[in-house]
Amino acid sequence: xxxxxxxxxxxxxxxxxxxxxxxxxxxxxxxxxxxxxxxxxxxxxxxxxxxxxxxxxxxxxxxxxxxxxxxxxxxxxxxxxxxxxxxxxxxxxxxxxxxxxxxxxxxxxxxxxxxxxxxxxxxxxxxxxxxxxxxxxxxxxxxxxxxxxxxxxxxxxxxxxxxxxxxxxxxx
Numbered sequence: 732x733x734x735x736x737x738x739x740x741x742x743x744x745x746x747x748x749x750x751x752x753x754x755x756x757x758x759x760x761x762x763x764x765x766x767x768x769x770x771x772x773x774x775x776x777x778x779x780x781x782x783x784x785x786x787x788x789x790x791x792x793x794x795x796x797x798x799x800x801x802x803x804x805x806x807x808x809x810x811x812x813x814x815x816x817x818x819x820x821x822x823x824x825x826x827x828x829x830x831x832x833x834x835x836x837x838x839x840x841x842x843x844x845x846x847x848x849x850x851x852x853x854x855x856x857x858x859x860x861x862x863x864x865x866x867x868x869x870x871x872x873x874x875x876x877x878x879x880x881x882x883x884x885x886x887x888x889x890x891x892x893x894x895x896x897x898x899x900x901x902x903x
Contacts, residue, residue, distance in 0.1 A: 732792075732793050732794065732795050732796055732804070733792050733793075733794070733795065734795055736792055737774075737775055737790075737792050738774045738775065739774075739775045739777060739781075739785075739790075740774050740775060740776055740777060741777070742777045742782065744776060744777070745776060745778075746776065749776065794806070795829075796812075797832075798832050799817070799833065799855065799857070799858075802814075804817070814857065815857065815892060815895070816857050816858075816859065816888050816891070816892065817857055817858050817859070818850075818859045818861055818881075818884060818885075818888065819858060819859065819860050819861070820861045820862050820877075820881070821860070821861070821862040821863050827840075827841070827842070827863075830842060833852075833854070833855055833858070834854070835852055835853075835854045835855060836853065836854050838866075839866070841863070841864075841866045842854070842860065844860055844866065844867055846859075846887065847883075847887045848868070848880065848883040848884040848886070848887040849867060849868050849880075849883075850867045850868065850880060850883075850884045850887075851887075859884050859887075859888065861877060861880050861881050861884055862877040862880065862881070867880060868880030868883070
């Protein structure tokens, strides 16, 4: 789910291209010019795992849902989609307004989180918050910290889903 459609960069654009472009953009701005370049914040670099997901047809962008119900996400037109887990990644701005409909309890103005990765909302166990600042993981508002927090969250979620599938198989 995204607030705006994702922009996938061409396959040949990698971190070096983005770094060079950003450097030229800063130089141009310093000199009073403009350099639009390639890529911006939030644009998706086609690293091998993203190209693989594209090839499998696993990249699907949907508009933001309006609320959560007992089984998953619900849009304004009352269509829904079941979900076991939601990993909500903030990007570069830790805005919280979008979480208000969930009525999550707060500590220091932030939703309470815990769990093995420290990102699970205590009032909504299906929800994990990644990239919101130190309250969701050490330095998680930085690229390296968000990467570590996302990795840890993904491991926890995969383990929980795997455990749940095993539990369902045992009870069947």
